[in-house]
Amino acid sequence: MHVDPRLVRHVAETSGLSPAEARRLVEDVLSFHDEPLEDWVRRRHAELKTYGRKNDEIFPLLRAELRGLVVAAPDLSERQLRRIVYG
Structure with missing residues (x-):
């Protein structure tokens, strides 16, 4: 590094x-x-599901959180985020 x-x-x-x-x-x-972007999305999605959040809440929240990361991530659509999580 x-x-x-x-x-x-x-x-x-x-x-x-x-x-x-x-x-x-x-x-x-x-x-x-x-942490690679895909790993972060999957990990964060699982964390939010653990706390009872639904996908309709999770994916907009993931988009917002990605904009605030120290290393800027690309602006992913909710569909792109879903594809990372579910393939």
């Missing part, structure tokens, strides 16, 4: 962490957000 040295330097300078600690922190955060 590529870690932008400018980001590491910024984290180190603004947090008081050493450069090695800052790099480790940035790597941890990036790996947290490294």
Whole structure:
């Protein structure tokens, strides 16, 4: 995984962490957000179903959540989201 040295330097300078600690922190955060889109959609769909949500509520919510991800996902239609979940 590529870690932008400018980001590491910024984290180190603004947090008081050493450069090695800052790099480790940035790597941890990036790996947290490294889930493939299809896996994220399936996982989040299952989570929402667990809490009793219905598909009519879930798919618009997934679209809205995708727009707020740290790494921008493509603007998927509800149909595209359904295809990821159900094939």
